[in-house]
Amino acid sequence: MGTRWTPIEKAINQRYDDGDEMRIGRAFPMKNRNGRVTMSKKKSHKNSKERVLQKQAEERSRRMKNLIVGTLIGLLFIVGIVALVQSFSGDRNAGEQGVDEEIFDYDQQPVAGDPDAPVKIVEFGDFKCPSCKKFEEEIYPQLKKDFIDNEKIGFYFVNNQFLGPDSITAGIAGEAVYEQDPDAFWKFYDSIYKNQGLESEAWATPDFLADLAKKDVPGIDHKKLKKDIENETYSEEVQADKGIAEKAGVTSVPTLFINGKKVPGEKTFDYDYLKQRIEEELNRKK
Template structure:
């Protein structure tokens, strides 16, 4: 349902991208019923897919924990803003989501595949493990030329204490070879229980344990182990992981895994029969519905799926 909300004409200045954030926050708190416990951070307006409206992302926090983002659209004259979706029959229905999805995460499958699935995942999440196995066991076999799968980091450190370290380690590996990233991905999900036990029983030495396991994979993949070790020790990839988390929040992701199939958001570890049906829906999209924009990248990387 599309909701329009009239705001003060001074809420936004049409000539500049600045927002009267104090007034806008007060109005939002009133209509949404946010208590003082909820902290709001309002981004500056950015262009949107809707003519005459700018996109404003509002970040919500409670007790120092991020609890999600909300997206609003503000008119160029500042007289109105709305939340919801306005459909344009001449455009792809997921165009705006596609424009905000990252496109440079580790992937397998052809760059020009008909379907791209972007998966936001957490290496310590048991549901992510379940979904990863579903994806890796089925997509390369059934859709080797039609589907590209892209991984994006969303470690939820407040629930999963070693997920951030695993995310950083995986990015250190991915820097040298994408197929090595998928080797790490498959190993850590397959051995998730073992890694959990190591963390619970040896918290003081866990960082060394994860480092050693990562370097063992690095050696098997013929990478520069010294480079990977330095990357892990210096937390070189922490900012990249944090950026991916910010992307997830901006997309209003509430759980892991969350996947976007040609821009269509699907929450949770859906079983293969459901995932396959959604993939078929995209592969057989009616010609009257515009497809997603052409892929920005040109590389093709199809790693071998490890045995389970």
């Protein structure tokens, strides 16, 4: 026997069978011969398959999103590490950018050691500067012992006199001594720092500087020296040195350059660092 329908069920199901049936089922469930409710096996299988496919698509989408997020986080991490390394490298090499050594005009500067040595160190200094005095007392003697006296390097001094008018006067005195006797300059260099007055006082007068040279710098014409200081004979040389300092980007004293590479300010008094840099340059020049 066929399925028995009530008149209302027949009317409604007939309407769906005429083209309005929704894919999710009829208005009333199907009944088998025993009157029990049944579902379409084909539709059940189809719906189950669609749900599986949907879940698989959702899982792929979730994995893709996780992959993209993970990749972005990884890239950001790598960029951060690279930036950190560059930062440390930048700190280590800060200020060590090379300049054209021709600007130092080596042939016109006082030099201790061998002017033809493969390593050249330039000190920019001010004779009134307390830190320059400290450098002359603590670092220069070690450089002299380890590298200058055995002529492994050439050590140059360039004026950067800016602490007052008498700084310039002291620079002129140094240039005047150098013009008379290049080797005598280093005796003046030692003496003026040993007898340095207060930074806040104008102590570097022509009389003081001439008397200092008479006491500690023998073998030069001291009358001519005093006259050259009073007449500012070598003021142009001091100003020329100032121009070199500006070209080299020098903003403080003492400032050192090793073969044209600026030594970071915080390393100026680190002799182990300076020694290592010098030895590296010596090995590189072999």
